[in-house]
Amino acid sequence: MTLGNSWSVAVKALKKNKLQTALTMVGMTIGVATVLTMIALGSGAQQAIQDQVRSAGMNIIVVTAGNFAKKPEPKGDGAIEFGAAYHPDGPNRAHLLRVFHPEDDPMAIHDHPVSKQRLGDSEAGLGSAATLTIDDANVIRKMKGVQYVSEGLHENAHIAYNGKRWFTRMHGDDVSQPLIRRSWSFTHGGYFTARQEKNAENVLVLGSIVAENLFGKSNPVGQTVTVWNQPFKVVGVLTSGSWMLTPAAGDDQFDAMYMPVTTVQKLLNLSKLNDITITTESTGDVSRVSKQVTILLRQRHKIPDTAPDDFQVNSEASKALTSGGMRPDVSAAVTANVSTLEKVTLSQLGKTLDQASATMTALLTSIAAVSLLVGGIGIMNIMLLSVSQRTREIGIRRALGARASDVLTQFLLEASTLSIVGGLLGIALGVATSISISRTVQWSTKISLPAVLISFGISAAVGIFFGYYPARQASNVLPIQSLKHE
Structure with a gap:
């Protein structure tokens, strides 16, 4: 049996129990929507923090x-x-x-x-x-x-x-x-x-x-x-x-x-x-870029090694010092050490942001794991129930010449269809929820294409993973036992 025929049979089987199919997809939809919404909120919060740092002139x-x-x-x-x-x-x-x-x-x-x-x-x-x-x-x-x-x-x-x-x-x-x-x-x-x-x-x-x-x-x-x-x-x-x-x-x-x-x-x-x-x-690139800009401009302006720069390269902190009212010699002494201070400060800030990002990522991963686990268990439960209800149907198909691999493929396609359709609906619901939260509560959200693709990929993987065991059980049913099943 071709893949197209197997998928057609799988869709017809899902249509026979519309309520059961719909409830299974709802579980998957809610799981994926929750994951995408939490990622959008977390990414938006991180972006808002970075924007505040950058708005202060740190980069x-x-x-x-x-x-x-x-x-x-x-x-x-x-x-x-x-x-x-x-x-x-x-x-x-x-x-x-x-x-x-x-x-x-x-x-x-x-x-x-x-x-x-x-x-x-x-x-x-x-x-x-x-x-x-x-x-x-x-x-x-x-x-x-x-x-x-x-x-x-x-x-x-x-x-x-x-x-x-x-x-x-x-x-x-x-x-x-x-x-x-x-x-x-x-x-x-x-x-x-x-x-x-x-x-x-x-x-x-x-x-x-x-x-x-x-x-x-x-x-x-x-x-x-x-x-x-x-x-x-x-x-x-x-x-x-x-x-x-x-x-x-x-x-x-x-x-x-x-x-x-x-x-x-x-x-x-x-x-x-x-x-x-x-x-x-990145705020951590300020010192490195400043040095590279100095080297570049000296080369472009053809300044000899023994001659001083005909320009100044300063961060916002250095600029604030040099534009103040302090004496030039004092300003020179202070700004000579700004790069070192800046490097330490930006390094510490970068580590703090990395730790916050790691914590947020771990939290989102945990929520995603729980949500998708619930959705995956729902799919496995429904598919096991489906195998039990359709044992006689499986026996008839096997008696008419269907191979164990054909039965395995059909049930895998059913599980994958449930997860993929539920995942797509979850992505749409997650995007709509994120936009609604951003407009009504004024929270920062950030929906990225990688997050959408990851959500879709995970939903498909969950369907295949949790659908394999029921599909394997269905393919191992002997025709003679299936025909005797009431």
């Missing part, structure tokens, strides 16, 4: 143009560094206002800072060197362990709308910035697109502080604002989506505006960058 590396460890003595009204260490309320603000007029036309060179003033002059010393490029960022994107990369150009500018003006921080960034800043959420609209960045369009995203000061409580998406006497279309408003960050005036994230880095380069006639922001796939 962020910032490559800044220049190396202030070798900063020379200032020369009057020399070059201005608008890097990550600059803040509009810092000690250099008065100096900025003497040479930078954000309200002027950016194309009027006499009223607008030239490229040396915006990014620094490499001849003035490493502290003001500007050698980072978009090509550097593209090469870093290909490195192992790197998750996202965003090129950065930063200045301070006035933004105007309907007679109102606000002086704030301007960030020219890559489209991946919201993926880097996981703590962001959008109250209106969204971020600019890859197409808008490629075409250097005049679009921008407002931080919630800027939006509130210019538009109040109304939705500014679609409105046109003015920056450097150039019209910009507002495409979104961002705010904090984490309890760890609260928007405040001058906070450099929400009291800020964001536009494509290509737009800033076009309007300000720049080819270099202030910084490159990198996130690693």
Whole structure:
């Protein structure tokens, strides 16, 4: 008998006892649905923990143009560094206002800072060197362990709308910035697109502080604002989506505006960058990636072994130290040991997360084992009952020429059909339950394709495993005994 014929006979046999078949499949459905739902909840919880860690900047590396460890003595009204260490309320603000007029036309060179003033002059010393490029960022994107990369150009500018003006921080960034800043959420609209960045369009995203000061409580998406006497279309408003960050005036994230880095380069006639922001796939990769980025950029910038870097590679912790008000020599001493401290801290954090993940996995495995064991025992029970009820049928089939292997195949197919159909229904129920929990209770859930495939594979395996013994019993029944069975 062919496999197709055996399966047809198996399906007909299952249809004869519809209630019995349905109850057996319900047990399997509930078991698989429970497994999938618990995996989704567990994976969602782990993902939420990792997102909180990443939103705190634990996996962020910032490559800044220049190396202030070798900063020379200032020369009057020399070059201005608008890097990550600059803040509009810092000690250099008065100096900025003497040479930078954000309200002027950016194309009027006499009223607008030239490229040396915006990014620094490499001849003035490493502290003001500007050698980072978009090509550097593209090469870093290909490195192992790197998750996202965003090129950065930063200045301070006035933004105007309907007679109102606000002086704030301007960030020219890559489209991946919201993926880097996981703590962001959008109250209106969204971020600019890859197409808008490629075409250097005049679009921008407002931080919630800027939006509130210019538009109040109304939705500014679609409105046109003015920056450097150039019209910009507002495409979104961002705010904090984490309890760890609260928007405040001058906070450099929400009291800020964001536009494509290509737009800033076009309007300000720049080819270099202030910084490159990198996130690693794992918090434990920060130290390794930082070292590899340093080696890579030294090679690309053709820096001799005896010469210092013309850039700085810092984690968020190092960046916070260097952007503070401490003396340069003290900052250098502290940051020299940050990498070691960071390595220990991230290593400990990684071990903690691994232990939590192992515990969660063990819990889910136990629940899955119990649920599927109950479903499998149900299948075995029903199949043994079926063999007992159909002993005479088996004898007639054997007397008409059916082999023991044919009987074995038929009963195995019946058990497999019960488990597979029940598993598919369980997957559908599990997905629906996970989505419902996420929407109603606001718990994090994560349904992955591997989890679905594993659930389906396990359901099929359970049917074969628990169905084999009853099928073997049926195939061993002698025809003469079967025909005598009442």
